[in-house]
Amino acid sequence: MNPLLLTHFTATSCAGRGLDATLAALAQGRGGLAPCDFEGAALRTYTGRVGGIEDAPVRADLAEFDCRNNRLAQLAMTQDSFDARVREAIARVGAARVGVFMGTSTAGILETELAYRRRDAQTGALPADFNYATTHNPYSLAGFVRAYFGLRGPAVSVSSACSSGAKVFGSARRMLETGLIDVAVVGGVDTLCLTTLYGFNSLELLSTGPCKPFDVKRDGISIGEAAAFGLLERDAADRADRADDGDAIRLLGIGESSDAYHMSSPHPEGLGARIAMEQALASAGLDARDIGYVNLHGTATPSNDAAESRALTDLFDRVPCSSTKGATGHTLGAAGALEAVIAALALKHGMIPAGANTTEPDPVLGLDYVLTSRDAPLCAVLSNSFGFGGTNCSLVFGRKGAASA
Known part of the structure; x- marks a missing residue:
């Protein structure tokens, strides 16, 4: 394949907000796993929870998208000047030439869980303010990112379980190589919810302590939440002039x-x-x-x-x-x-x-x-x-x- 430039990227997880915090945690061999304290989850396990999501609603003009998943997406996009870099790309190629490719497994399913707690006692109807399309729907993430930047290019959500956030690179590559777009915003976002926690618990896959990959005493996973984004562009000489250290990295x-x-x-x-x-x-x-x-x-x-x-x-x-x-x-x-x-x-x-x-x-x-x-x-x-x-x-x-x- 023709190499693609990864011109900018960012990540937020329990290990840290942004690249500096993430790199420091990796260098020191530490992370952010802690005993599960997620509301409603009475489980003996550890989770990788990102603090502060509850206090960070999405931008007011995008209130219909407000859910835990899109809140974390917005929180991550404001790290490492990622949102500014996307806007620079839009100014250069136009909003119709930037595509969005997002991976998620459960999207805003927590919003549905919360809505079911507020069903009408007589009819069982979900509350009128619940909006499935812009929260729970897997496309809600791609739709939110597209709306956040005012983009007019193609937008895709990939939901293929735990490969979702990687497979978006393949989806973006195909559209870049066909010339349908000039820049791709790729990424993945997933957040904690009871469906995930109790689902993996029912499969007997949750570790009772912090997970130990490849350890002789490994006994299961620790579920975390994270948001990570990258900008992909074709590897053309005219873009090399705009490169910083991150631009030397290629897919x-x-x-x-x-x-x-x-x-x-x-x-x-x-x-x-x-x-x-x-x-x-x-x-x-x-x-x-x-x-x-x-x-x-x-x-x-x-x-x-x-x-x-x-x-x-x-x-x-x-x-x-x-x-x-x-x-x-x-x-x-x-x-x-x-x-x-x-x-x-x-x-x-x-x-x-x-x-x-x-x-x-x-x-x-x-x-x-x-x-x-x-x-x-x-x-x-x-x-x-x-x-x-x-x-x-x-x-x-x-x-x-x-x-x-």
């Missing part, structure tokens, strides 16, 4: 697969995961040895980590790797976008982030699992995102000149 390759092995369990040999990684490398024109770091999907469940490890060891020979979900929690539909930003940070700052909370990597898995963050001269990194139903996506990011074909 080199994308791999997508669907193994459809099971509704909630991965293929035990990591078949779909391996296919996604192989495709990402091939589209980037790279070999496995060209990758200096892999950000693993790494949910910290016994079966998921084992399957991903089999796929990784089939392709790579002891590549440094880690899962950053120990710092952020599993942010579900936002995870792919959040971890794409983390991959970009690793490249930009020449740092391999440690896997927070993991103290004893499972030796059976055979990984070169990083326990202490360290500096490293990285040219290309790979980020994995795998979801329920076997929806898999791998992304390769690199610096100029990393691709060999």
Whole structure:
């Protein structure tokens, strides 16, 4: 594929608001997981909650979109001058030439949960002020971002479970390469809700403590919430003049697969995961040895980590790797976008982030699992995102000149 410039990016999670806070947490191997205190959730587990969302309603002229998910989206877009960079792009190419591609799994489903608590006692009718289309509907996120910037280009929401925030890069790439748009706002947002918390609890997948990806004592996930965004543009010479350090980072390759092995369990040999990684490398024109770091999907469940490890060891020979979900929690539909930003940070700052909370990597898995963050001269990194139903996506990011074909 033709490389795309990742000209600006930002992320907000329980690990921190914005890039500086996120980078500091990763460098220090710490995160923001804490005992669950989400209203109505009487569960013995840890979550990655972002503080302050309750006190940050969306912009007044967009009040119909007000819900926890869109509040977090707005909070994140105001970090690292991301909203200003989007407006600069609009001024340059026009509002009709900027597309929006957002990943989410549950969108504003919390708003529906709250509405059901306020049903009419006699008729069971939902309250008149409940607006499904602009809150719960998965498209509400893309619609909100589009309205927030006054855009007139195409807008898409991808909801493919935990690969959503990664697969939006593929959707954006296709529209950029066909010339339908000049700039893409890509991202992923997911927030805490009772449906998610109790759903994963019913599957017996929640850890009772902070999750420990790839640890010999791993026992389940910690659910987090996050919002992460990036700007993608075609890699043209006229844009290089506008570049800052972040502009040197490129999306080199994308791999997508669907193994459809099971509704909630991965293929035990990591078949779909391996296919996604192989495709990402091939589209980037790279070999496995060209990758200096892999950000693993790494949910910290016994079966998921084992399957991903089999796929990784089939392709790579002891590549440094880690899962950053120990710092952020599993942010579900936002995870792919959040971890794409983390991959970009690793490249930009020449740092391999440690896997927070993991103290004893499972030796059976055979990984070169990083326990202490360290500096490293990285040219290309790979980020994995795998979801329920076997929806898999791998992304390769690199610096100029990393691709060999």
